[in-house]
Amino acid sequence: MAQAQTHRGAMRARVPGQDLGARGRDRGLPGEHMRRMGAFAGQAILQALLDLLYPPRCEVCDTLGPEAFCAQCLAQVLPHEPPECRLCGALLPRSPVTRDILAECAQTRRHYDGARSVGIHTATLRTAVLQFKFHNRRRLQGPLARLLADRLEVEQEPPQGLPLRQVDCLVPVPLHPRRRQWRGFDQALLLSTELSRLTGLPLVIGLARTRPTTPQIRLTPQEREDNVRGAFAAVGHAVAGKRILLIDDVYTTGATVSQAARAAKDGGAAAAYVLTVSRPAPPWHPAALALEPGEA
Numbered sequence: 373m374a375q376a377q378t379h380r381g382a383m384r385a386r387v388p389g390q391d392l393g394a395r396g397r398d399r400g401l402p403g404e405h406m407r408r409m410g411a412f413a414g415q416a417i418l419q420a421l422l423d424l425l426y427p428p429r430c431e432v433c434d435t436l437g438p439e440a441f442c443a444q445c446l447a448q449v450l451p452h453e454p455p456e457c458r459l460c461g462a463l464l465p466r467s468p469v470t471r472d473i474l475a476e477c478a479q480t481r482r483h484y485d486g487a488r489s490v491g492i493h494t495a496t497l498r499t500a501v502l503q504f505k506f507h508n509r510r511r512l513q514g515p516l517a518r519l520l521a522d523r524l525e526v527e528q529e530p531p532q533g534l535p536l537r538q539v540d541c542l543v544p545v546p547l548h549p550r551r552r553q554w555r556g557f558d559q560a561l562l563l564s565t566e567l568s569r570l571t572g573l574p575l576v577i578g579l580a581r582t583r584p585t586t587p588q589i590r591l592t593p594q595e596r597e598d599n600v601r602g603a604f605a606a607v608g609h610a611v612a613g614k615r616i617l618l619i620d621d622v623y624t625t626g627a628t629v630s631q632a633a634r635a636a637k638d639g640g641a642a643a644a645y646v647l648t649v650s651r652p653a654p655p656w657h658p659a660a661l662a663l664e665p666g667e668a
């Protein structure tokens with residue numbers, strides 16, 4: 373009997389919360405276990421009450437339901453799909469003249485080896501990104517990371533596409549610590565953490581912000597370049613010799629991710645690709661819109 377109790381005790385220690393039947397039958401529970409059971413029941417009751425008072429809703433359209441990004445909202449996401457610039461991933465007009473790279477990508481130096489996005493930064497995807505980033509709606513972490521994982525799956529192999537599934541690790545584009553403190557969390561880190569869980573690709577904190585940068589929204593492309601130049605540094609030898617996939621929420625001019633990739637290359641990265649949740653449509657596209665201050 374003593375042996376059985378010891379065994380049950382060991383079970384409880386190993387798998388807390390999964391041995392309720394044994395706990396309930398055991399009338400000789402020590403006070404500590406009773407307290408824990410009480411706390412567990414208390415939490416469950418509290419959660420049930422909270423669900424009654426504040427039923428779960430879609431974080432994007434506010435409709436009642438268990439999903440943080442409901443099926444109707446997901447159906448409205450405009451996917452970022454070919455024709456795209458084979459380097460930066462920008463949408464290209466469907467024209468009879470086949471052109472697979474933007475003139476500026478053929479001329480100017482990008483430090484990354486290729487960039488892709490899940491969808492156009494408009495409608496429900498834009499709302500989801502903004503709710504996640506500025507309104508701390510962390511329930512969107514799972515659905516947004518799932519979209520990133522799905523995008524990895526559909527990317528074609530070289531030479532048509534980028535070898536995004538053959539990378540060695542995921543590296544979040546870091547926020548400066550001061551902005552992280554102000555915002556309370558780091559959206560690229562949260563997305564990378566969940567994407568790592570979904571794909572099995574290791575998460576590496578390979579980059580750090582070396583100085584704060586001003587928000588990019590009112591800056592010209594050249595000013596953006598200057599603003600983020602030298603803003604990142606590789607962390608030790610974390611990315612040395614590795615093919616990395618940089619993760620961020622929004623791709624705007626590409627200045628930020630280009631500088632992040634540059635720092636990774638300086639730190640010895642063998643290749644640096646970029647994957648973001650959304651990207652504003654180019655000016656010729658019907659979904660083109662003016663960004664709000666602080667949006668990018």
Ligand SMILES: [Zn+2]
Nearest residue numbers: 430433442445
């Ligand atoms: Zn919705």
Ligand SMILES: [Zn+2]
Nearest residue numbers: 457460474477
């Ligand atoms: Zn391009």
